[in-house]
Amino acid sequence: MRVSLKDVAEKAGVSIKTVSNVVNNYPHVTPAMRARVQQAIDELGYRPNLTARHLRKGRTGIIALAVPELGNPYFAELAGAVIDAAAEHDFTVLLDHTRGRREQEVLVSQGFRARVIDGLILSPLELEAEDLQGRPDDVPLVLLGEREYDAPHDHIAIDNVAAARAAVRHLLSRGRTRIAYLGARTDSANRPAHLRLVGWREELKTAGVPAPDELVVPVDGWDRDDGARAMARLLDAGVRPDAVFAFNDLIAIGAMRVLHERGLRVPWDIAVAGFDDIAESRFGAVSLTTVAPDKQAIARMAVASLLRSLSGRSEPGGRELIAEFRLVERESTLGRR
Amino acid sequence: MRVSLKDVAEKAGVSIKTVSNVVNNYPHVTPAMRARVQQAIDELGYRPNLTARHLRKGRTGIIALAVPELGNPYFAELAGAVIDAAAEHDFTVLLDHTRGRREQEVLVSQGFRARVIDGLILSPLELEAEDLQGRPDDVPLVLLGEREYDAPHDHIAIDNVAAARAAVRHLLSRGRTRIAYLGARTDSANRPAHLRLVGWREELKTAGVPAPDELVVPVDGWDRDDGARAMARLLDAGVRPDAVFAFNDLIAIGAMRVLHERGLRVPWDIAVAGFDDIAESRFGAVSLTTVAPDKQAIARMAVASLLRSLSGRSEPGGRELIAEFRLVERESTLGRR
Structure with missing residues (x-):
């Protein structure tokens, strides 16, 4: 006969709830209690069936x-x-x-x-x-x-607009006035701009800082390679921002790699801010300022x-x-x- | 009545197989064919049921x-x-x-x-x-x-042993003779060593290069932070390798961050090799040599x-x-x- 949660609880001398907590790997179970329940589970050969409750x-x-x-x-x-x-x-x-x-x-x-x-x-x-x-x-x-x-x-x-504004405001507070937005869509003809681009524009406008089109840089995708290519294109076109706000951390990390290859120092020559706070952003030679949802x-x-x-x-x-x-x-x- | 794959195929004037290929998003369907089938799908309001085949x-x-x-x-x-x-x-x-x-x-x-x-x-x-x-x-x-x-x-x-040996052999070929292994288990008392550690040891032995215990560095886990802590502990103990072979890329990336903070140049002061070839390893100020499974x-x-x-x-x-x-x-x- 199939061993039940109740059998395990009786064997271990604990409540069914406690067995359930152990089986579901919930916190707030002491190691001693966990060991005691596990022993009963092992001895009885209990196999939990988490789907039964749902099936009912x-x-x-x-x-x-x-x-x-x-x-x-x-x-x-x-x-x-x-x-x-x-x-x-x-x-x-x-x-x-x-x-x-x-x-x-x-x-x-x-x-x-x-x-x-x-x-x-x-x-x-x-x-x-x-x-x-x-x-x-x-x-x-x-x-x-x-x-x-x-x-x-x-x-x-x-709130993507507010988050982008916070990042741009921070770059402005570091004395930057030519802040590129890296990560515009290339196919944005008939759809609204990214909220993060909206936030970039609004914050610059509020600060009375120009937001020329040449600083809005399109990307082909959202990965590191796309950020690297976009940054290289911008620099090759002779455009020289003093800061970059990227749509996400991957684009920022790709951009930083290109800045490093070109001998531009982050943040002294160009400051960089990303978006997402992925674990990777805390590492590398230069850790990345970012919006953390x-x-x-x-x-x-x-x-x-x-x-x-x-x-x-x-x-x-x-x-x-x-x-x-x-x-x-x-x-x-x-x-x- | 429920619209079937056959209905879509008839409407589009193509085979059922072609409709299936489009629905399953397989490659080798031309954009024109895809558009034609999609139009029939849209007009008929077809909803694919991928599970039916399995359920049978x-x-x-x-x-x-x-x-x-x-x-x-x-x-x-x-x-x-x-x-x-x-x-x-x-x-x-x-x-x-x-x-x-x-x-x-x-x-x-x-x-x-x-x-x-x-x-x-x-x-x-x-x-x-x-x-x-x-x-x-x-x-x-x-x-x-x-x-x-x-x-x-x-x-x-x-073949983890062969892969580790290839990485260590490469470090040896770069003139390194004090190659640390970063990523030993801390609880390895009653279990076999990682195959990658075995490979490290075998390759050094084959090359006649010493493999002292002080160069086998334990980690608390497999993340970047663990690599950083292990590297810092090694340097703080006064041990100075000329290369590091890490159990995985994350550990290597954490270690490189600490080397950078301490002013040690990679690879000139200490060369680093990882394992996994995660996308991140191609970026950063110093891209990472690694084993790519x-x-x-x-x-x-x-x-x-x-x-x-x-x-x-x-x-x-x-x-x-x-x-x-x-x-x-x-x-x-x-x-x-």
């Missing part, structure tokens, strides 16, 4: 998280945070990457895995509002990230939003949920202390 | 991948490769991280999600061979990584191994499958060219 509710216990690119540390770190946040509610995470392609994002958002997931967290890049029409409403959807949609789904983001909060809010929908408590219109950010000042703007 | 075979179409830490770019990059390899066979990937904790690895390997997955790819850190006994054999398991188990499961790895091959082999088991073609004993590696020589050993 007609759920699979799986939520999907779709991000553009797992190779981008921001999304990998965010995925880790979502996995942890989901585990606290006994949910596991089906992870997918869309390569930021609209057709993949449409597939994911239209629920091509609807039979196996209870909910979806999607961080879109190319998805359009119309793509969200007509999707099945039995799989709740939460949207993450900079893009805003007029759609009846919760959307979780930081609260990834743990974003993950917790996303999972909580799905749980709210699953229990029928979501509001019909969708909510705009704002997570915190902070500016982390490091050597790429302050120099070596 | 009694499968869920989901395989799980459990790695120690998604925040480690090696595992994030590997996960991306596994997701892509799985997608080629219409499988999606349930991703989990174990934090490298034995109890989590046991939970995962014992199939606590057996009802929702068809197979499991596990990259263990702390799992012991005994933990694999008595696991249900209806969910095939493939093991990845450096650790070797006497267990009836396919195991996919590179063929991650795409590892991912493809892991998925192929699971498919083999699922179709009942696996051999009972488990196979040892070896992927290729290459040494990528960069500035941390060659200097700036």
Whole structure:
């Protein structure tokens, strides 16, 4: 006969709740208690079945998280945070990457895995509002990230305009007046500018500092190589900023590599600020000043939003949920202390 | 009535196979063909159901991948490769991280999600061979990584000893004779040494170069911070190597940061080589020489191994499958060219 949680609890002489805490690897269990429960588990040969509870509710216990690119540390770190946040509610995470392609994002958002997931967290890049029409409403959807949609789904983001302004304000406070924005879209003809570009422009305007077009630098993508190529193009065109604000840390890191190769010193010749606070930004010869979104909060809010929908408590219109950010000042703007 | 693949094919005037290729986002479909099929999909409101095929075979179409830490770019990059390899066979990937904790690895390997997955790819850190006994054999398991188990499961790895020897041989060829190994386990009392440490020792012995214990440096973990702390401890103890071979790139990157802070020049004062070839290693002020395992091959082999088991073609004993590696020589050993 199958060994139950109750059998383990009786054998160990503890409550079922305690066994559950150990099995689910929750904190707040003392090592001694953990060892005692583990011994009972080992002796009885208990195999936990985390899905049973979900199955009783007609759920699979799986939520999907779709991000553009797992190779981008921001999304990998965010995925880790979502996995942890989901585990606290006994949910596991089906992870997918869309390569930021609209057709993949449409597939994911239209629920091509609807039979196996209870909910979806999607961080879109190319998805359009119309793509969200007509999707099945039995799989709740939460949207993450900079893009805003007029759609009846919760959307979780930081205040990207305010965050970009904070970074630019910091560069201005370091005496910089020719601050390039590295990371404009090359195909931005018929879509709104990135909120981070909006923030760059607004802050410069407020400070009465010119924001010429030559300082708005397009990129082909969001990776280190794209930042390196964009920086090289800018310098080759004879444009010489005294600071760079990059759309994300990867672009900033690529740009810094090119500055180093050209013998330009960061921050003395050109200061650099990024966005995301990926772990890598604390290392390298020059650590990177960056905007740090609260990834743990974003993950917790996303999972909580799905749980709210699953229990029928979501509001019909969708909510705009704002997570915190902070500016982390490091050597790429302050120099070596 | 539900729109089928056949309806789309008729509307677009193409074969069902072509529609399937578009829906599954396979390459080798021309943009024109893709647009034509997409138009039919849009007009008919077709929603692909990738799981139906699996369900007919009694499968869920989901395989799980459990790695120690998604925040480690090696595992994030590997996960991306596994997701892509799985997608080629219409499988999606349930991703989990174990934090490298034995109890989590046991939970995962014992199939606590057996009802929702068809197979499991596990990259263990702390799992012991005994933990694999008595696991249900209806969910095939493939093991990845450096650790070797006497267990009836396919195991996919590179030749870690040969790879470490190649890195050390390269450092020797650069005239280095005091090569530290950064990344020994602190709790290695009752377990075999890492194969990479074995390779370090063997190559030095072959070259007739001393391998004193003071050059074997333990780490608390596998992240950049751990590498930085270990390097600082070594230098503070007055030990001065002329090269460092690190267990992985993250440790090497942490070590290089400390060398930079102390005014030691890489590679002139101390050369550094890592392991993993994460994207980050190509950037920074000094790009990193490193061993590059063929991650795409590892991912493809892991998925192929699971498919083999699922179709009942696996051999009972488990196979040892070896992927290729290459040494990528960069500035941390060659200097700036």
